[in-house]
Amino acid sequence: xxxxxxxxxxxxxxxxxxxxxxxxxxxxxxxxxxxxxxxxxxxxxxxxxxxxxxxxxxxxxxxxxxxxxxxxxxxxxxxxxxxxxxxxxxxxxxxxxxxxxxxxxxxxxxxxxxxxxxxxxxxxxxxxxxxxxxxxxxxxxxxxxxxxxxxxxxxxxxxxxxxxxxxxxxxxxxxxxxxxxxxxxxxxxxxxxxxxxxxxxxxxxxxxxxxxxxxxxxxxxxxxx
Amino acid sequence: xxxxxxxxxxxxxxxxxxxxxxxxxxxxxxxxxxxxxxxxxxxxxxxxxxxxxxxxxxxxxxxxxxxxxxxxxxxxxxxxxxxxxxxxxxxxxxxxxxxxxxxxxxxxxxxxxxxxxxxxxxxxxxxxxxxxxxxxxxxxxxxxxxxxxxxxxxxxxxxxxxxxxxxxxxxxxxxxxxxxxxxxxxxxxxxxxxxxxxxxxxxxxxxxxxxxxxxxxxxxxxxxxxxxxxxxxxxxxxxxxxxxxxxxxxxxxxxxxxxxxxxxxxxxxxxxxxxxxxxxxxxxxxxxxxxxxx
Numbered sequence: 015x016x017x018x019x020x021x022x023x024x025x026x027x028x029x030x031x032x033x034x035x036x037x038x039x040x041x042x043x044x045x046x047x048x049x050x051x052x053x054x055x056x057x058x059x060x061x062x063x064x065x066x067x068x069x070x071x072x073x074x075x076x077x078x079x080x081x082x083x084x085x086x087x088x089x090x091x092x093x094x095x096x097x098x099x100x101x102x103x104x105x106x107x108x109x110x111x112x113x114x115x116x117x118x119x120x121x122x123x124x125x126x127x128x129x130x131x132x133x134x135x136x137x138x139x140x141x142x143x144x145x146x147x148x149x150x151x152x153x154x155x156x157x158x159x160x161x162x163x164x165x166x167x168x169x170x171x172x173x174x175x176x177x178x179x180x181x182x183x184x185x186x187x188x189x190x191x192x193x194x195x196x197x198x199x200x201x202x203x204x205x206x207x208x209x210x211x212x213x214x215x216x217x218x219x220x221x222x223x224x225x226x227x228x229x230x231x232x233x234x235x236x237x238x239x
Numbered sequence: 240x241x242x243x244x245x246x247x248x249x250x251x252x253x254x255x256x257x258x259x260x261x262x263x264x265x266x267x268x269x270x271x272x273x274x275x276x277x278x279x280x281x282x283x284x285x286x287x288x289x290x291x292x293x294x295x296x297x298x299x300x301x302x303x304x305x306x307x308x309x310x311x312x313x314x315x316x317x318x319x320x321x322x323x324x325x326x327x328x329x330x331x332x333x334x335x336x337x338x339x340x341x342x343x344x345x346x347x348x349x350x351x352x353x354x355x356x357x358x359x360x361x362x363x364x365x366x367x368x369x370x371x372x373x374x375x376x377x378x379x380x381x382x383x384x385x386x387x388x389x390x391x392x393x394x395x396x397x398x399x400x401x402x403x404x405x406x407x408x409x410x411x412x413x414x415x416x417x418x419x420x421x422x423x424x425x426x427x428x429x430x431x432x433x434x435x436x437x438x439x440x441x442x443x444x445x446x447x448x449x450x451x452x453x454x455x456x457x458x459x460x461x462x463x464x465x466x467x468x469x470x471x472x473x474x475x476x477x478x479x480x481x482x483x484x485x486x487x488x489x490x491x492x493x494x495x496x497x498x499x500x501x502x503x504x505x506x507x508x509x510x511x512x513x514x515x516x517x518x519x520x521x522x523x524x525x526x527x528x529x530x531x532x533x
Contacts, residue, residue: 071368091369108429108481109311115480116309118358118371148308186308188294189431 038079042172042206044072044088049204051090056195065106067120069094074206076172081129086140086157088202090120110189112147120146122155135159138174149185153178160203170208177201248293249434250441253286257445258452265453275446275461276322282442283469284315290434310353310476311435317349317472321464342394342464343387349468350386350475359479390471393492397463397500404502405514406458410447412498412521413459414440417470419525420491424473426532428482435473439466459499470495487528494524 051067069091077083092114095106107114124142138157143150155176162172179199183191261278265271291300304315324345328338354360358371360379374382400409417440425433443459443466450457459466474492477483498521502513 069369089368091371093371104428104482108431109309109476110429110431113309113480115359115372116357118361118369183294186295 039075039077039083041209042074042076043209044070044074045171045205045207046070048173050202052201054199054201056197058193059195062199063097065095065097067091067094068096072204072206076206081127081138084124084127084129084138084140086122086124086127086142086155088122092118092120092146111187117146117148120144122153125152144180146185147182147187151184153180155202165207171205172208173203173205175201175203244293245290245434248289249286249438252289253282253438254441254445254448256285257282257442258449261446261449261455262453265449265455271455271457272325272461274455275450275457275459276325276465278446278449279442279459279462279469280318280322280465282445283318283439283465286438286442287315287435290438310357310480311431311473313352314435314469314472314476317345317352318465318469321345321468323464325464343391345464345468346387346390346394347383349390349472350383353472353475354383354386354479357479386475389475389489389492390467393471393496393500394463394467396496397460397467399501400458400460400499401501402458402460403456405510405517406456407447407451408514408517409458409460409499410443410450412518413466413495414443414447416491416495416498416521416525417443419529420470420474420495423487423491423528423532424477424481424483426529427477427484427487429477429480432473432477432481432483436470439469439473463499466495466499484528484531487531490524490528494521497521497524 049070049072051070052064053066054062054064057063067090070089072086072088074086075084092112093107095103095112095114097103097106106112109116122142122144124140126141128139130137130139136159138159140155140157141152142155144153155178157174157176160173160175163170165171177200179197181196182188182198183196257278260281261274264274264277268274288297288300288304291303294300295303303312307313307316324338324341327341328334330337351360356362359374359382361371361373417436421433421436421440423433424436446459446462471492474483474488478485478488497517502517504513
């Protein structure tokens, strides 16, 4: 009987904790109008050429109480590359570089998240699987939370900045190295619109209470100081 | 754009391999057709691997042909397999029939293999949430049937040539067609495709030089299978994955068939008339795509 009572209590505690975590999880969809995916690459060592991707989709689950429960997912259409030069864009889509018809997507799926409070605010270290040019590798993206609050339409938004770099040769994209640089600087600035807190299955529930517009007033018990 | 190392690994090496292979096989077996086939396949495969090895190392370059991720990675294997029908055709009474069945199957399988897993024929697991231009069943059937015809028709055309008919001229024209095609591909948005076709040209040049040197009365038609699959496979890849225009792809394939394959005889006129006609038609066919691409 004692064992049964203990089990029931343990289960209740577990479920309470689980529900608490689930309630803290906020589901966001990336707002494409206020998101930029930009890259820069060396040209002959003389200058940097910058480009962007115009077609992408993404969403994330933010768990402030338990950052490890957060998730980030992003898909980019490789064919949407734009360097302000149509002929160059066609070349970049060819088998010399992205081979966009062979590998139409570039994607990132997080596998683990941790958060750190720095002097510049909260920085999420997002580990995940990055797939480009048909090659998947584990990378860590540093996501600095820039701010959050109500949008003009009354929706709730959070915004992040990610600045990192990668070697394109790590993804089998070896065309024209070293004339065109191997190191690619990447900047992703994105804004997400909250869809409502998620339940355990990730389904969207009722909208959460309106935030204050300041990161500091949100719970951050899971954030490392 | 084209460095010394590219010329060495993608030009001189395949040509040298082709020269040595043709001479050795010819000396050892006396089979001129086998010599051409072996030389072409060896030159192409070694050149392809050597070019890849500069980026990823030789071991990885060879392994890429067996667990390819990009369409052009399949080319060495496809070229190797294309040697099989001609070998089977020489065996027994049923050999010729089996040879044609295999040729047909290779022409069906090659475009499918090159396109499988791409945005045209995506794997079922890929769902990016974007319209990637995947074909419907009808579109896939139409494009794959067209691609099969694109390979099978020149295969038939080239095999119909009388083998003793000006083999040196045909070999030289084949090199010219491959060179112009390489230029067209490089100007059609992919230096890599141009480089691969340049390697075909170098391999053909090696075969032509060795064939002329050993006074063989055979031309590139002896390596029809590997030649059609290498040349056609690169054109298919460049059309679907780079920016090669469909009319240009067709004109270049017809140019190769005219350069190497059957030509009508002009009555009792001198054989030179046929040669001149072949060269003229070939040059006209090459002029159009190179002009359009530039």
